Amino acid sequence: MKRIWKQPMFLLGFVFIMVMLIGSFVHAIFFDSIIPKTPFTYDENGQLEGAPPFAPFEHSFLGTDMAGNHLFFYILMGAKYTMLGTLAVAFLSFGLAFVIGIPLGFVQKAKFFQGFEQVISVMYFIPASLIAYKFLKPMMMEPYDGFPTTLAFRITIEVIVLALLLVPPAAILMANETSEILKKEYVTSSRVLGGRGWHLFKKHLTPQLKESWIRLLLMQSIQAVLILTHLGVFEMFFGGTRVFYGLGAEPPSPITFDWASIIGMYYDAIMTNMAWLIGVPLLFLVLFVLSLIAIANGIQKSVRASMPKKDQSSESLDVENADPSDEKWFELLKKDA
């Protein structure tokens, strides 16, 4: 596992995610997530020089919006919600798929499973983001007299719902892969010799499927980013949407400012020449996805490298002068038997 730190792509991805996360938490804990605002700038004579919006690098690092809010701090604030939310959805759905899919692979396609698979195949036709939007809408849009629920509650529910939506295809994939391996001849002989479920899982499934599980985890995180981005564009922001009521009310605003919701919030800017308001959060989302890919590839490479190329342990044993009482010649199943 040590060589993983020597891969440049892995390091780049890992550093990007860690820097954004740490920066985001520092911003939240020590600076109370304050968004600096520049309503006007003055030159040295005190004359009015410019007014927002400022383009990137003109006045601040990533520019400001119409009201002078610095975009960089929105990005920083949203980083933790985007990244941790995505990873929470990915790991939860992967874990559930693992717990459901692998036993299903052992059962080998019961009648119930086939019907279940058919009902689930509706997911091919109805996009997951559409289902998530419809299901979560009553909870996530702020009603007239404010949210009755806490932010933590809404985030938890949203993560669980998104994870559940991603479980079925992943579970079916895992079940199919598992039953594919279990059909192999060496597994049958292992069964004949008395190998039971846990043994088969540890000795035959895990080494074979390790890499595919890493792939799946990556796919789940990319799917999670995709759904969260869709929801953000539909103005259903991660953790709830603050809706303003009344005449001349402001457009809906996010609470957590995750990157997808920044895109949704500024979407109208696309018709103007303030394209950076959308371009910057898009860029960060893409960087996040690329970092995830780089990390998964790095882990996969190091897993592959740490696998023994060829079992040489038996060749090193000296057969001529073998001592049968030596324990290394026999692996005891039970010491005290």
Add this chain to the structure above:
Amino acid sequence: MSLSYIFREVLRPFYLLVGIFLVSISPMFTSVTGLQWPGLSAIREVVEKILRPGSLIYTNPTSGVERDLFPIIFKPFWSSLSVMGIALIVSLASALLLSILLKFASGKWYKGIMSVASVFQTIPDVVYVLVSQMVLVWVYIQTGVKFAKFTGTGTEEALLVPGLVLSILPFIYFLKTILAMMKEEEGEPYVDLATSKGLHKLRVICVHMLRNMLVRLAYQSKFIISLMISNLLIVEYLFNNFGMTVFLLNYTQPPVFFVTAILFFLPIYVGLKVIEWVLYLTTQQEVSL
């Protein structure tokens, strides 16, 4: 073609209906405060309404105006199908063309294109849609030429640009799959035979390899369709098209959702079935799409 096969085929649309029904009643299980149980009578009411689709009305969530579902529903239906049709034709044709061209380029390209395509495939579709919109606006601001209709308003809907944008992700997928298949097919004996007989490379690819590849590509049609529908949702939303997926997104009443979803997904399902039958008749292989 046994009896159980026919039985299974008859049963499959039924499962699909159950799935769509579950999705359509799903919003009833949430409220402002969290999860809730709507009660059996509410669900029964939905079923009763679904059984009389002619009298269904949909309510606009912002204006509260109620309108009849039929025949207005056919408008988004055609809009969506034409956008998807444009995207499918454009992506498949351009991917085929490019992969044939790449065959004549040096072999170095293959690996590079494959790895670039894998990365581009994972980028969220929203990025493509938004970037293409930004490019269109930028071109408009720079040159003053609006060379394509940008967003739909009312009767005059943009169909071409959404279709082209929708074709990006399927294009990448097609290109990757076709290139990988070409590499596999090249190792087949029939390609060697054709080449040794002196047939031109182009003729071998277009006449002999293409046939086999298209059949293999058809096996993936369900995946491609699901990719396109998910992408279509965001394309229609951002291009302001009054399409089927946006209709499904905006009108949340369970019976309306159920009927529209059936109307939209039935032709797609039938299309997949037709592909399945053609595959069965031509290659004698049972596939379940």
